[in-house]
Amino acid sequence: MKHFLLVISRFMASLILLSAIAFISSCTQPETEKKPDGTTSSESSTTADDHLSREEMKTKAASIPDKVETVAGELKFFDGVPIGNTNDLVYDYLDRARALGVYLDNVGAVSINTVLAGMAEQGADAPNKIAIWEQLMDSRTPVITSNTSTMYAYAPTDLAKDGPTVIQIPPGMLGFLDDAWQRFVGNMGIPGPDKGMGGKYLVIPPGYTGDIPEGYFLLKPKTNKNFLFLRGSIKDGLEAAADNFKSGLRIYPLKDKDNPAPTEFINMSGKSFSTIFPSNLEYFEILNTIVQAEPIEAVGPEVRGYMASIGIVKGKPFNPDERMQKLLTEAATLGNAAGRSITYDPRIGGVYIYPEDKKSNWVTAYANKNTTFQADGTMNLDARVLFYYNAGGVTPTMATPHLGRGSDYALAFLDSDDKPFDGSKTYKLHLPPNVPVNNFWAVTIYDTQTRCQLQTNQLFPTVGSLTKGMEKNADGSYDVYFAPKAPEGKVGNWLQTLPNKSWFVILRMYGPLEPWINKTWRPGDIELVK
Numbered sequence: 262m263k264h265f266l267l268v269i270s271r272f273m274a275s276l277i278l279l280s281a282i283a284f285i286s287s288c289t290q291p292e293t294e295k296k297p298d299g300t301t302s303s304e305s306s307t308t309a310d311d312h313l314s315r316e317e318m319k320t321k322a323a324s325i326p327d328k329v330e331t332v333a334g335e336l337k338f339f340d341g342v343p344i345g346n347t348n349d350l351v352y353d354y355l356d357r358a359r360a361l362g363v364y365l366d367n368v369g370a371v372s373i374n375t376v377l378a379g380m381a382e383q384g385a386d387a388p389n390k391i392a393i394w395e396q397l398m399d400s401r402t403p404v405i406t407s408n409t410s411t412m413y414a415y416a417p418t419d420l421a422k423d424g425p426t427v428i429q430i431p432p433g434m435l436g437f438l439d440d441a442w443q444r445f446v447g448n449m450g451i452p453g454p455d456k457g458m459g460g461k462y463l464v465i466p467p468g469y470t471g472d473i474p475e476g477y478f479l480l481k482p483k484t485n486k487n488f489l490f491l492r493g494s495i496k497d498g499l500e501a502a503a504d505n506f507k508s509g510l511r512i513y514p515l516k517d518k519d520n521p522a523p524t525e526f527i528n529m530s531g532k533s534f535s536t537i538f539p540s541n542l543e544y545f546e547i548l549n550t551i552v553q554a555e556p557i558e559a560v561g562p563e564v565r566g567y568m569a570s571i572g573i574v575k576g577k578p579f580n581p582d583e584r585m586q587k588l589l590t591e592a593a594t595l596g597n598a599a600g601r602s603i604t605y606d607p608r609i610g611g612v613y614i615y616p617e618d619k620k621s622n623w624v625t626a627y628a629n630k631n632t633t634f635q636a637d638g639t640m641n642l643d644a645r646v647l648f649y650y651n652a653g654g655v656t657p658t659m660a661t662p663h664l665g666r667g668s669d670y671a672l673a674f675l676d677s678d679d680k681p682f683d684g685s686k687t688y689k690l691h692l693p694p695n696v697p698v699n700n701f702w703a704v705t706i707y708d709t710q711t712r713c714q715l716q717t718n719q720l721f722p723t724v725g726s727l728t729k730g731m732e733k734n735a736d737g738s739y740d741v742y743f744a745p746k747a748p749e750g751k752v753g754n755w756l757q758t759l760p761n762k763s764w765f766v767i768l769r770m771y772g773p774l775e776p777w778i779n780k781t782w783r784p785g786d787i788e789l790v791k
Contacts, residue, residue, distance in 0.1 A: 357588045357595075359570045364544060364596030365642065366564055368649035369443030371538045371547050373488050376404065376653060377417050378547075379536035385527040388426060388512045391416045395503040396530035397495075399721050400714035404536050406626075406652050406767060407714065409721040410703050411435075412502045414491040414526075416512055420466035421485040421554070423514040427477070427521075428489060431509020432459040435667070436491035437656040441484035441555055445632060445655045450491070452658040452667070454478045459509055467556050474515075484555045490654045537711050540597035542581075542590050545571070549579040600650035605674055605681075609643045614671055614780075621786055622679065623671045623768075626652045627660040651712050662773045665699040669777065671768045674709075677786035681709075685760035687744035690768075691785035694737035699772025701726045704741050706756045709763040717757040724756055725769075743787070 310318055329336045333354035337345045385392035393414045398407045407413070418426050418438075430436065434450030434457070451457035455478065463477035466485060473479070491510070495502045506526065513521030538544065552568065552575050568574070571589065572581050581589060607613075611629030615621040628634075628644035632655050635641065648655070651672075662669040673690075676682055696702050703725030708715045715722050724731060724741055730753025733739055742748050743764070747755040758764055768784060776782035 353584075353588060356571060356585065357592050359567055360545070360589050360592030361595050361599070363548070363567050363571055363573070364540075364592055365599060365646050366567065367442070367548050367551075368538070368596075368600070368646060369655075370441055370551050371544055372405070372649055372653055373439065373443045374441070374486075374547055374551055375538040376415070376536040377486070377488065379534045380415060380417075380527075380529070383527060383529060383532055383534055385416070385529075388416055388418050388423065389522055390525045390527055391506075391510060391512065392529050393503065393506055393526050394530045395528045396499060397721065398529075398714075399531065400716045401531055401533045401720065402529060402536070403533075403711055403713035404653070405712045406707060408703070408705055408767075408769060409714070409723040410495075410701075410705075410725070410727075410769065410771070412493040412495055412499070412506070414489075414493070414506055414510065416489040418464055418482075418487040418489065418512075419485065420464065420482075420487070423516075424466060425469065425471070425473070425515040426464045427511070427513055427515055427518060428462045428464060428480075429509070429511040430455070430459055430462070430491065431505050433457055433494060433505060434459070434491050435493075435658070436489070437654070437658070438462075438464065438480050438482065439488045439490070439655050440482040440559075441486045441488075441551055442560065443488065443649065443653070443655055444483070445657065446482045446487065447478075447480045448656060448658060449478075452656070463515065467558065484559050486551070486554055488654070490656075537713065540593045542586055542593065544593045544596075545573065545581075545589050546579065549573045600646055603643050603646050604651060607643065607647060609641060609647075611644075612647065615783060620677060621783075622673055622675045622677070623784065623786070624674065625660075626670065626672060630660045632657045632660045662770075662778050664778065665772050665774060667772070669770045669773045671770075671784065672765065673768070673787050674765045677788045680789075681763045682743070682758070682765065682787070684758035684762040684764060685745060687742065687748065687790040688787050689790050690741040690743070690766070690787045692739040692741070693782060693785070694734075695776075695782070696726065696739070696770075697774035697776040697782050698726070698770050699774055701771050703727070703769045703771070704756065704766055705769070706743065706758070706764050706766050709765055715757075715759070715762075715764050717759060719757050722756055724754060728753060730754075742790075744790075748790075 310321065313321065325338055325341055327338050334350045336347045336350060338347065343351070380392045383392070384390060391414055394412060397409050398404060398413055399409060420426060430449055435452065436449040438446040438449065440446055447453065449455065449462060461477050462480055463473070464480045464482065464487065465473065467483050493502045493505060511521070511524045538547070548568070552573055557575060572579050572585065607624065609628055612624050613621065614623045614625055626648050628641060628647060631644065634645040658667055676688060682688060690704065703723050705723040706715045707713060731739070732753055740754055742751050742755045743758050744755065745758055745760055766787070770777055
């Protein structure tokens, strides 16, 4: 009996204890409040990790679950050790991602190399063989965002073969030298030290320790293969412009200065050849060719490390296996897509010319007018891609407008409703009265796939203030039309488009005046004619 009473008393004590715990727990439960949507939430929330100590939480944060869903696929682990095909998935992702970085970091190099290779196929395959467009550059020659309004001349250098090289330029040039990664080396001509009077420049190879004679303007690139860009005025006619090039432009090794080989001029006008860089496996093959030809110091260890991670190493063959070829091709496709997304939806500052107007789609190719793409010790990666994907030839002169001289540019990739231009429809660009230029203005239309002049029945797809038949409105303004067929009576103000193709334009201002520079005058946005 005593034993029975003892059991009963202990049972009752347990019930009393449990009741007390339940009461205390109910008193300490957080109050809930009603949300606007009718649901309730606690004033303070708890998580599954609240019971962990600080050190245990650190351990968990450094750990990985046994299964993880990622963009690389489902990754599996046994207590943190990769199992199954996890290593293969991770390395595929790493190699593809690193290849994408290599693509985007080196667009400038591959692009300019492709231009020089295209010239070489047409006979301009040495520094003293200069490519010139004597009848201007029309749509048959696919060069990224070239214009039809000035005369171009291009040439390479080969400092590893020739040593210090002399470039003698005639008066009136607008030019510069870029290195093999399309980085600015120095201006020549009007913006350069010769101030447009002409003169002799000496290009010094990287690492050169020999004597440097006096009497030259010096240029010191980091690379052996460099790109000479010259542009001449055609105000006195095409023949006079070509004669100025031919009479005054000379390129030869310094060692041959007493008896240089003659400089040849290869007329590229009307020739159809490719200068557009590819976005497939060949992109990386071209980059490897560049790396093999240039000194180690041409690029930094970080960039070179990324290239090495995908098999591009100076002094070693580039032989990607079947798996790597597939990943490189995918990376090139992603790089191509990235170039287009950065172009059509820039998410960095300093691209929109009229940022205060959220509806304006006029942009610049140089974000923040910065031709190094660097500021505060930081490389603006998207700004660099934006330029190199859509243009060629880097010089501060083309980014900074100079009152009444030089040129400035505005690009329109989308219409006033933020939509791609449709080649089957009619659009209008309105330029208000008194277009502020000292020389002339021009609008050129381009192909959205190639970023080269749009190939239509108009060999020179440009209209502007110098165009014969261009009509000015009664108030001094201009209207430019874009359509498959010219609106009635507007042939002189019309650029042809193609159904089922998109397009974009560049407005070039030659000799921009103060109202353009301070933005008190601005072009209208390109509108769909309904």
